Amino acid sequence: MKAYIQRKIDEFQAENKNKARLLISCPDKPGIVAAVSKFLFGKGANIIESNQYSMNPEGGEFFIRIEFECPNLLERQSEIKEDFRQIAEAFSMEWKLMFVAETKKVAIFVSKEQHCLLELLWEWQSGDLMADIALVISNHEDAREFVESLDIPFYHIPANKDIRKQVEEQQLQLLNQYGVDFVILARYMQILTPDFVAELPNRIINIHHSFLPAFVGAKPYERAYNRGVKLIGATSHYVTNDLDEGPIIEQDISRVDHRDDVAKLKKIGQSIERSVLAKAVKWHLEDRVIVHENKTIVF
Amino acid sequence: MKAYIQRKIDEFQAENKNKARLLISCPDKPGIVAAVSKFLFGKGANIIESNQYSMNPEGGEFFIRIEFECPNLLERQSEIKEDFRQIAEAFSMEWKLMFVAETKKVAIFVSKEQHCLLELLWEWQSGDLMADIALVISNHEDAREFVESLDIPFYHIPANKDIRKQVEEQQLQLLNQYGVDFVILARYMQILTPDFVAELPNRIINIHHSFLPAFVGAKPYERAYNRGVKLIGATSHYVTNDLDEGPIIEQDISRVDHRDDVAKLKKIGQSIERSVLAKAVKWHLEDRVIVHENKTIVF
Amino acid sequence: MKAYIQRKIDEFQAENKNKARLLISCPDKPGIVAAVSKFLFGKGANIIESNQYSMNPEGGEFFIRIEFECPNLLERQSEIKEDFRQIAEAFSMEWKLMFVAETKKVAIFVSKEQHCLLELLWEWQSGDLMADIALVISNHEDAREFVESLDIPFYHIPANKDIRKQVEEQQLQLLNQYGVDFVILARYMQILTPDFVAELPNRIINIHHSFLPAFVGAKPYERAYNRGVKLIGATSHYVTNDLDEGPIIEQDISRVDHRDDVAKLKKIGQSIERSVLAKAVKWHLEDRVIVHENKTIVF
Amino acid sequence: MKAYIQRKIDEFQAENKNKARLLISCPDKPGIVAAVSKFLFGKGANIIESNQYSMNPEGGEFFIRIEFECPNLLERQSEIKEDFRQIAEAFSMEWKLMFVAETKKVAIFVSKEQHCLLELLWEWQSGDLMADIALVISNHEDAREFVESLDIPFYHIPANKDIRKQVEEQQLQLLNQYGVDFVILARYMQILTPDFVAELPNRIINIHHSFLPAFVGAKPYERAYNRGVKLIGATSHYVTNDLDEGPIIEQDISRVDHRDDVAKLKKIGQSIERSVLAKAVKWHLEDRVIVHENKTIVF
Incomplete structure (x- = not known):
């Protein structure tokens, strides 16, 4: 990783x-609340x-999300976790305790269109997306130059539906090797198998280029x-x-209108995709998202 | 019609x-453009x-929409129409010439929920929706008092899918009797038959309580x-x-979030429905909408 | 008050x-948080x-706002207040305990333009603005008919800068007589004196027809x-x-553009004013607003 | 200029x-309209x-803007201009005829904050901002590496109010040397003198980090x-x-709220500044903006 990005992470x-x-x-x-506080x-x-x-x-x-500060926290991680278990059991809690200094490791998957990848890398360079971008995987070569210029490992794994199984095995092996916590599909245009998804439950974030549930599937623009819609959108899920x-x-x-042809819709849409995906990723990184029965609570 | 509304229409x-x-x-x-101008x-x-x-x-x-001013227009209506026919034929035009002073006659259909009806009547009272509201038809009695307080005829025609044919005959007879130009479905929760729709092509405006094509059909909220959408919407078509x-x-x-239950979504949605329908109706009244192959050009 | 509104309030x-x-x-x-919870x-x-x-x-x-439910609350009001005092003192708290069933009494002040008043009364009739509208005071007669049709007392108090003192005395006497908790200036175009404002600290809500601090003062549109701005706005404070x-x-x-003349800006603005004021009033009614050093925290 | 960008310009x-x-x-x-068409x-x-x-x-x-297509246009430039002069005189027109293939030459001025510069360069690389970026001038060195990596000349001209005259002379000489048509101030934090501005009337585009006329001048965030505003904005002018x-x-x-401190406002604002400036620059490049008495008509 570039020294100046490493420095930002160290400071953080x-x-x-x-x-x-x-x-x-x-x-x-x-x-x-009384017990937890x-x-x-x-x-x-x-x-x-x-x-x-x-x-x-x-x-x-x-549901509750509490961000707190505690002296000597890193040395007391296991003590606090251990002691909290009692309360958790009394109230039948599902719970997670995340330490902010342990920045998450992420892999970004991308295909030919690079606007979402670029937005993420840009936010990352400016210190606004505090993650450890461990690697980028693509079924195309296009992004290699820019990714490698930031000293991020880039893997080209060609993909199509006939070799899906082998491709995913390769991908999972890389995710393992780099100790990845979650995956971002930054306009990765391949369908993932249930086996792959099962490995990373609620830890794969996709950007779909429509305001779901409108235009599920291919070619939404x-x-x-x-x-003839008057609005186009993007959804991160x-x-x-x-x-x-x-x-x-x-x-x-x-907002769009009758003058916008498909090419113009795509262009307008790219800008929404960029900002929607970046927001979702930041919220995930800040542990603001709780999934409950196919819906999210975003704190 | 109330005298002060009539006065506004006369002035207009x-x-x-x-x-x-x-x-x-x-x-x-x-x-x-050279020929027309x-x-x-x-x-x-x-x-x-x-x-x-x-x-x-x-x-x-x-497609073109031209609004113009012409001395002694009302006396020269047929002359202008007649003379324009030649140009129209030379360019194989579909065309309409609408005289602004001939305010359109409209019927509003409504069921139990009255927020869209109220918005339209309010805009109308304040002179911002320049139409002649000829009558209101409802399958419920709820709106009668307010509609009649404005001296607008109110007709209660109970409806359900078994008597659809008779109901629509009654409705069409009233539309004829009042010389209605177009119909607004202001949350009218009955399906119209193809026969009814065929009588008023591109002259029935509906408000649907979702951002179409998401949530076509019943119970969109x-x-x-x-x-678990993060946006709700409304569509006028x-x-x-x-x-x-x-x-x-x-x-x-x-925008909505996880805290908004169905009742809250409906409440937030009502406000969107009101403004979306009012805009669509105004654009229709100002002859700003051209329909082309199931899409609109809104000038 | 109309029976059906009274019924909604009773139910609430x-x-x-x-x-x-x-x-x-x-x-x-x-x-x-530990102590309070x-x-x-x-x-x-x-x-x-x-x-x-x-x-x-x-x-x-x-700052914290907690909404809670407690058995037999209304009988235990003074007990709870009394007992909480100890905690409040320990932490040097400024605090308020508001009982939801005690609906607030409000006076609305209005001048000639009635769109904000109408929005409030409409929300009120539909049960979405849960207050006791005790009276309406205006320096014009325009709103009388509609206000009285809802069985709300209407007072016409002509006003100008020369008689400000007498006018405000009359107004304050009415506020006292009706036991008013707060005042809404729904486009009331008279300046209030420091004496009047001092009587109702953070209990007078105004709607200003610009996005403050742009266009402080008269004639913002x-x-x-x-x-030549490309956006117009409204501010409730x-x-x-x-x-x-x-x-x-x-x-x-x-959003506005070069085609919008002053009349059009006012019309577009009215719609923003209506919704901004209604939101602010609802948040005030729900005790969601805390004032701190000339800023608000809205929970 | 990088070969792939040159290729996009050539294609365009x-x-x-x-x-x-x-x-x-x-x-x-x-x-x-009849005469022109x-x-x-x-x-x-x-x-x-x-x-x-x-x-x-x-x-x-x-005001009118007409985009047209005409066979053999580039060879007939002077003929068309010459012949139009007659009509222009008859109607006392101020007019400009711009040939789309003659891409405009632009200089970008920037200080320390680079988000606006990056957005412009990014849009330019993806072919969505069709200009010839002739040079970048900065009073800091920060942007050099990225600008030069795109083969765009970068000039570091330190500036402060005491040496303003010399600085602007150097800048003007560079603008002349490169034949620059207009200048973009992409968060350039130096005041320009009337002499400099007079050289480029309505040809310097600035981004101000507030919704003007709110927060004119320094430190708007x-x-x-x-x-305690609830909205922050940006203005390009x-x-x-x-x-x-x-x-x-x-x-x-x-939209912002009480939780957003100054650092957060700046971060949120950067995103608005980026998109507002990019839009304004594109409209200028497409000759969509007419200035009339300190206002713009944007077609």
């Missing part, structure tokens, strides 16, 4: 060495940000043009086995 | 007695606003909630025989 | 009889919604037109003694 | 060798796009934060001698 890790994020889902009942207070932690949501105040699901049906993280749209 | 007609709008579609070729100049007309669009500069379809598939006039959306 | 009060909102501002330090848990309360914000995580100001300088609650804009 | 010029744009401002009177028809031209605007239908100013008072080409905004 130093600044955030005492910060963590606690994400909890559990059945709603009185006393959850008492626990954190007992550990000497100060709550920086806290968001919660009760899906149905009387007897539904409860052509179909938007033919339908976690990948599941149902094509374009995974939990939506973010969507946005732009 | 007096102010616009010399104004007309010419709408043309024809195969594109050089000389169209020479014709209008020859009639002493001044062009106030002109918009044009070539679908495909080399040999596609050409419930389905938007279940899909001309009615054709394919449910929710007619030419789109206008769409808009609003 | 019955449904919410056990709900309250606790708003707190205090210096940030560890343990606040333990207190509420001890009272048998269930937290429905909770939002917090630390202005500066290390030693700044801390004319000035927007002359400046609490009134202070500095004209148009009070804490901003909500703002929004709409 | 070949595709557009017969295209031109005619921009006209003149006093409104009947017959203008007859003239173009006589030259064998086909109108591709036409937009017009009458500032005041009865006796105001009239800090002031936006202090004022032509530079005149009145600081931040020149004709506005484009503006946009983004």
Whole structure:
């Protein structure tokens, strides 16, 4: 990695060495917040940000995300995790404790169109997307020069539906080798098999070039043009086995009119795709997204 | 009609007695604008606003809308129409000449939810929706009091799928009786038969409570909630025989999040529905919409 | 008040009889959330919604809004308030406990333009603005008919800068007589004196017809037109003694272009004013707004 | 210039060798459109796009932009210009005839912050900003590496208010040397003198980091934060001698809230600045902007 990016990451890790994020889902009942906040207070932690949501105040699901600061956090990781287990069990919680200084490792998959990849790399260079971009995998060579100019490993793995199995094996091996936490499909135009998806549940983020559920599947801009819509959009979602049906993280749209032909729609759309994907990735990196029954809660 | 609304309409007609709008579609070729503008100049007309669009500069379809002012227009209506016929034939034009002072007669159909009806009546009372609201037809009684308080005739025609034919006969008879130019479905929750639609081609405006083509059909807010979308929308379109598939006039959306349950989505959506329908109706009243192959050009 | 509106209010009060909102501002330090949530848990309360914000995580100001449900709340009002005082003192809190069933009493002030008043009354009739509209005061007669048709008392108090003192005395007497909690200036085009403002600190909500701080003062649409802006807006804020300088609650804009003359800007602007004021008023009614040093935190 | 960019420009010029744009401002009177369209028809031209605007239908100013295609255009440039002069005189027109294949030469000025420069260079590399970027001038060295990697000449001219005269002389000499048509200030944080501005009337495009006229001058994000606005924005305008008072080409905004500190506002703002400046530059390159009395008409 380029020295100046490494420096930004080092600074970030130093600044955030005492910060963590606690994400909890559990059945709603009185006393959850009291128990968790008492626990954190007992550990000497100060709550920086806290968001919660009760899906149905009387007897539904409860979700909370707490970002806190705690002295000597990195040395006390296992102690805190261990001690929290008791509360978690009492309230039947599903929970995760993420340490901010442990920047996530990500692989970016891309095909020919590079605007989404470029946006991510740009945000990354300017220090606004705090991840460790471990590698880029593409079924085309186009992105190699730019990716390698940033000292990021680039792998060209040609792909088509006949060799899907071998391709995915190669990809998974690389993800393993680099210790990747999650994958971004930055306009990667190959369908993933259920086996691949099962390896990374809610850890593959895709950008689809329509405001889902409109125009599921191929060629959304052509179909938007033919339908004569007055808005086009983009959707970022976690990948599941149902094509374009995974939990939506973010969507946005732009206004178009009768003068915009398909080429113009694509151009306008690229700008939405870039910003929607970048937002979704940042929220994922900041542990702001909880998936619940094919929907997301974004705190 | 209430006296103060009648006064606004009278004023509008007096102010616009010399104004007309010419709408043309024809195969594109050089000389169209030259011929039309020479014709209008020859009639002493001044062009106030002109918009044009070539679908495909080399040999596609050409569309133009010209709003002009011409002395003594109302007395010269048939002369101008007659003389323009020659140009129209030379260029194989489909065309309409609309006189602004001839305000359109409209019927509004509504069911139980009244927010769209109220928005239209409000805009109408304030003089911003310059139409002659001839009557309101509903399959419920709810709107009667408010409609009649404005001295607009209200007809309650109960409807369901078993009596559709009789209901539509009654409705068509009323439309005839009042000399209605077009119909607004302001959340009218009954399906219209092909026979009814055929009577009013591109002259029935509907508001659908989703950003089409997402959530075609019933219960779009419930389905938007279940899909976990981050945007909800509304679409105004001309009615054709394919449910929710007619030419789109206008769409808009609003941002929502995980906290918004179905009731909240409906509430947020009502506000979009109101403004989207009002815009579409105004554009139709100002003869700004040309339909071409299931799409609209909005000038 | 009309019977059907009274019925909606009665229903609302019955449904919410056990709900309250606790708003707190205090210096940030560890343990606040733990103490408050333990207190509420001890009272048998269930937290429905909770939002917090630390202005500066290390030693700044801390803000929290908690909406909770508590059995037999209305009988236990003074007990809960009394018991909370201890915690409040320990953390040097400024705090308010609002009982949802106690709907706020509001007076609306209006001049000639009625679009904002109409929007509020419409939202109110449909049950989406849960307040007790005690009276409407205007320096013109225009709104009387519609206001009185809803059985809301209407007072015509002519006003100009020479008789400001007497006018405000009359107004304050009416506010007292009706036990008004806060005032909405729904395009009331008279300047209020410091004495009047002092009577209702952060309890007068104004709508200004520009995106402040652009176009402070008179005739913003004319000035927007002359400046050639591509966006116009509206701003809702609490009134202070500095004209148009009070804490901003909500703002929004709409796109305009060179074809829009002043009349068109006003028309487009009215729609923004309506929605911005309605949002601000709802947030105030739901106790979502905390004022801190001439800014608002909107939870 | 990099070979692949040169190739895109060559292709663009070949595709557009017969295209031109005619921009006209003149006093409104009947017959203008008839005369101009007859003239173009006589030259064998086909109108591709036409937009017009009458500032005041009865006796105001009239503006029109016509994009047309004409066989053998480049050989007939002077003939067409010569012959049009007669019509121009008859209607007292101010006019420009721009040949699309003659791509404009531009200089970009930048200081330390590079996001706007990067956006422009990116759009340029992808062929969406069809200009000849002749050189980049900066009062800092930061951008050198990236600019030179694209084979664009980079000039570092340190600047401060004491040496403004010499600096501008150097800059003007470079603009002359490279035959520059217009200048983009892509976050160039030095004030230009009236002499410099006078050399390039309506040919210097600036991006200001606020929705003007709010926050004219320095540190708009800090002031936006202090004022507690709920929207921040950016404005692209032509530079005149009145600081931040020149004709506005484009503006946009983004929603912010109490949690966004100054650093966050700047980050959100960068994204608006990038897109607003890119839009304004594209419209300028496509000859879509007419300046009239400190306002723009954007066709």
